[in-house]
Amino acid sequence: MMNIEKERIINSETTDSWKKWGPYVSDRQWGTVREDYSKDGSAWEYFPHDMARSRAYRWSEDGIGGISDDQQHICFALAFWNHKDPIIKERFFGLTGNEGNHGEDVKEYYYYQDSTPTHSYMKMMYRYPHDEFPYNQLVTENKNRLRTEDEFDLIDTGIFDGNKFFDIYIEYAKNDVEDILIRLNVVNKYHEDKDLVVLPTVWFRNTWDWEVNADKPSLSSISDNEIRLAHREFGTYNFYLDQQPELLFCENETNAKRVFGQSNGKSFFKDGINNYIVNNDTHAVNRDEMGTKAAGAYRITVAGNNNYVIRLRLSKERIQNPFDNFDNLVHQRLSEADIFYNDLQAHIREEDLKNIQRQAYAGMMWAKQYYNFDVSKWLDGDAVNPPHIDFDVNRSHGRNAAWRHMHCSEIISMPDKWEYPWFAAWDLAFHCIPIARIDPSFAKDQLQLLLDEKHLHPSGQIPAYEWAFSDVNPPVHAWATLRIFQIDRKIRCDKGDFDFLEQSYHKLLLNFTWWVNQKDRHGSNIFEGGFLGLDNIGIFDRSKPLPTGGFMEQADGTAWMAMFSLNMLKISLELSLHNPNYQSMACKFFEHFYYIAAALNNIGENDNSLWDDNEKFFYDLLHLPNGKVQRLKINSMVGIIPLFAVETIIAESYENLPIFKKQVDYFIKEREDLTKNVSRLDEPGDGKRRLLSLLRGFRMKQVLVRMLDETEFLSDYGIRALSKIHKDKPYKYQLDHQIYQIDYEPGTSGTSLFGGNSNWRGPIWFPVNYLIIESLLKYHLYYGDDFKIEYPTHSGKFLTIRDVAAQLGIRLMKLFRKDEQGKRPIYNNYPRMQNDPAFNNEILFFEYFHGDNGSGLGASHQTGWTGLIADMIFKFGYYDQEN
Numbered sequence: 001m002m003n004i005e006k007e008r009i010i011n012s013e014t015t016d017s018w019k020k021w022g023p024y025v026s027d028r029q030w031g032t033v034r035e036d037y038s039k040d041g042s043a044w045e046y047f048p049h050d051m052a053r054s055r056a057y058r059w060s061e062d063g064i065g066g067i068s069d070d071q072q073h074i075c076f077a078l079a080f081w082n083h084k085d086p087i088i089k090e091r092f093f094g095l096t097g098n099e100g101n102h103g104e105d106v107k108e109y110y111y112y113q114d115s116t117p118t119h120s121y122m123k124m125m126y127r128y129p130h131d132e133f134p135y136n137q138l139v140t141e142n143k144n145r146l147r148t149e150d151e152f153d154l155i156d157t158g159i160f161d162g163n164k165f166f167d168i169y170i171e172y173a174k175n176d177v178e179d180i181l182i183r184l185n186v187v188n189k190y191h192e193d194k195d196l197v198v199l200p201t202v203w204f205r206n207t208w209d210w211e212v213n214a215d216k217p218s219l220s221s222i223s224d225n226e227i228r229l230a231h232r233e234f235g236t237y238n239f240y241l242d243q244q245p246e247l248l249f250c251e252n253e254t255n256a257k258r259v260f261g262q263s264n265g266k267s268f269f270k271d272g273i274n275n276y277i278v279n280n281d282t283h284a285v286n287r288d289e290m291g292t293k294a295a296g297a298y299r300i301t302v303a304g305n306n307n308y309v310i311r312l313r314l315s316k317e318r319i320q321n322p323f324d325n326f327d328n329l330v331h332q333r334l335s336e337a338d339i340f341y342n343d344l345q346a347h348i349r350e351e352d353l354k355n356i357q358r359q360a361y362a363g364m365m366w367a368k369q370y371y372n373f374d375v376s377k378w379l380d381g382d383a384v385n386p387p388h389i390d391f392d393v394n395r396s397h398g399r400n401a402a403w404r405h406m407h408c409s410e411i412i413s414m415p416d417k418w419e420y421p422w423f424a425a426w427d428l429a430f431h432c433i434p435i436a437r438i439d440p441s442f443a444k445d446q447l448q449l450l451l452d453e454k455h456l457h458p459s460g461q462i463p464a465y466e467w468a469f470s471d472v473n474p475p476v477h478a479w480a481t482l483r484i485f486q487i488d489r490k491i492r493c494d495k496g497d498f499d500f501l502e503q504s505y506h507k508l509l510l511n512f513t514w515w516v517n518q519k520d521r522h523g524s525n526i527f528e529g530g531f532l533g534l535d536n537i538g539i540f541d542r543s544k545p546l547p548t549g550g551f552m553e554q555a556d557g558t559a560w561m562a563m564f565s566l567n568m569l570k571i572s573l574e575l576s577l578h579n580p581n582y583q584s585m586a587c588k589f590f591e592h593f594y595y596i597a598a599a600l601n602n603i604g605e606n607d608n609s610l611w612d613d614n615e616k617f618f619y620d621l622l623h624l625p626n627g628k629v630q631r632l633k634i635n636s637m638v639g640i641i642p643l644f645a646v647e648t649i650i651a652e653s654y655e656n657l658p659i660f661k662k663q664v665d666y667f668i669k670e671r672e673d674l675t676k677n678v679s680r681l682d683e684p685g686d687g688k689r690r691l692l693s694l695l696r697g698f699r700m701k702q703v704l705v706r707m708l709d710e711t712e713f714l715s716d717y718g719i720r721a722l723s724k725i726h727k728d729k730p731y732k733y734q735l736d737h738q739i740y741q742i743d744y745e746p747g748t749s750g751t752s753l754f755g756g757n758s759n760w761r762g763p764i765w766f767p768v769n770y771l772i773i774e775s776l777l778k779y780h781l782y783y784g785d786d787f788k789i790e791y792p793t794h795s796g797k798f799l800t801i802r803d804v805a806a807q808l809g810i811r812l813m814k815l816f817r818k819d820e821q822g823k824r825p826i827y828n829n830y831p832r833m834q835n836d837p838a839f840n841n842e843i844l845f846f847e848y849f850h851g852d853n854g855s856g857l858g859a860s861h862q863t864g865w866t867g868l869i870a871d872m873i874f875k876f877g878y879y880d881q882e883n
Helices: 004-010 012-018 135-143 256-260 272-279 326-344 351-366 375-380 425-438 440-449 477-492 498-519 532-537 555-578 580-601 651-655 658-670 697-707 766-783 801-814 831-835 866-876
Strands: 064-069 074-081 109-115 121-129 165-176 179-188 194-204 218-223 226-231 235-241 246-250 293-302 307-315 368-374 407-413 551-553 620-623 629-632 646-650 689-693 731-735 738-742 788-790 798-800
Touching (some): 004 012, 121 326, 121 351, 194 226, 194 272, 293 307, 326 425, 351 425, 425 766, 477 498, 766 866, 801 866
Antiparallel strands (some): 218 226
């Protein structure tokens, strides 16, 4: 059978139309910066979960398993009521950043199980308890727990004991680009019959309350099972519901009396359906059956250990018999999804790995979200503003005031649509790598998005994330651009998308210049700054002034910039083979790399060097106000990151670029002072490749000796962020009468220095593990199969660099795959989830992982960067497991 989904992706015009509708509704809109109109920036407290059912959002919408069009005019999502909860279950509940003992934390169980890249077929499952949802217990228990204690989760309340829950499967299948079939399968896992109210809900995003005389769309009933949606600009749609449920209508507008304590003269509000269902408030819904929000109320009884199916349909065109041939159409789209993934996974041996990978891809596809944020309007206010909002001068100089040019209204891949329902620039670079395997066009568009004039700052800075667009993260955008260009070229078997590469390159030049101007304060090619992705493996918050005074020279910051230089060099060379005029730019980045490399390796090799010749490792340097310099001898990822600055160049390409070759040969001859500790292009390797790396063979080996030592960095499940030697030998730094200390903590961190979820003092972290593996594969291209290293250190076993990379990939896969006893390490801290097949067979993609036992920690739907496991399986899924 033809791979129809692949055909849709390759045809760009078809792809765009098939992607018009998708899972673009957020899992959480409340508690975000966008919805925060407080004077003090307290986003969590200003718009809490309790107000979400009653207050209209300004910028975007949220819901359970929701879909919308790509500008979010029309939304659809599910709501439920078990006859016991104080509110209908209309959105996922979780703790705010200030309530959780480890920061914000969703307290629900839901699983994204499947999705094609065009969303022609999608499936997810939500697990809803029979008994009253313990909102207050979850808040109180976690609030009373210390940072060093585990989180108190929904499963810990015992609410799922005895299988007293519904598994609600939500499926979407597109008959055509604007004809969407929706099937709900409610499974009662308990042995007795249980009642449930199911509320499939359709509504318009509120765009009318913020403007004077704005057009207001409308919903109205056409028959007992049809709702008409009329939007002046977007057109007319039809929503069909089988079995003739009770139709309920209200407005997607703020209940001003409940939220602000005053009436606004309106009659029906966003919480109308909730109040009617839970409180039997017949005045809360519009009996004229019209409004801007509507639901069908299915009051069903699900037999014990049985299921109940509900069918719905949303279509641009009117359909005479909307449920004829319904299940066959759903099955057809599922079959197309199976064919698409079967082709992709043909080389993968284990069914369990295929399942893990497919769920990872599903999570990344479901993580797409409509992101709407006009920063200038947010700072200054709309033509019509909600009551009690004062746009005074302090707000215009507050959070993100320097980013007035940003006007976002697009679909963006999110790290986690509940815990991180806003784009994060460096996360996005990692999302796009596995996404490129199944949808290279979307991956390319995502990277270019943050480089366009609506996002990139005029200074050249890439926005970090909405809590602080000006924050600094590692510069990985160029790396991701190059990798996606290479992946796309291999998939399409052509010369490559040079338009994408060239357009991105010119914007990346602006970003590179910003880095050089902003973060190299002394012009010495040594870089500093927060690099928040690696914040908690140091003793000081590097985003703030140091308590010692003075400044810090960062081994990782400098290595990231060396990597950035090599990425830009490699892109320049790719473009030079396409257009020889880019050779001069290649020369620029070649020389820039060597200046940074020399600074990092410090040619004098004295106490001011970032390289410690006794420890054979890289460390940060602390410069004190009195002129003294001190190495901070913390064995952390900081010392491994220099491995990332590596690229290989095919000898033939080198020879075919005469201007570049001439300048390189001259530079190497004349500036041996800069090149003696760094790999050199005039030293051909295996296969006659040329190598550019911060580390020559000896130093590379020394770093790998530490990294691959199981008493230090090497865990059974990947590379730890901090060496385990600091468990028995904490690093201490005394300043005046205060001691700053860093200990090995394999799980959550005991310090609050960096806030809730910034816990990186020993756990396994996917992005840097992925970059380690990528770097090793590049080293192998140069050194070949004859070059072997000891793995693990002290084992007496020697492997090629490529095989070491593969074994590290296998250790990362081991986090998720079942062992001989059917256990998944990600659930090692969660006995019920480990031992109950209902939980064990579903995969959660955590933010980071325990450095000793592999248990998942942090955000639980982080298929942003943890989705990289899909690419690990793609690369190494055919390898035998580690002995």
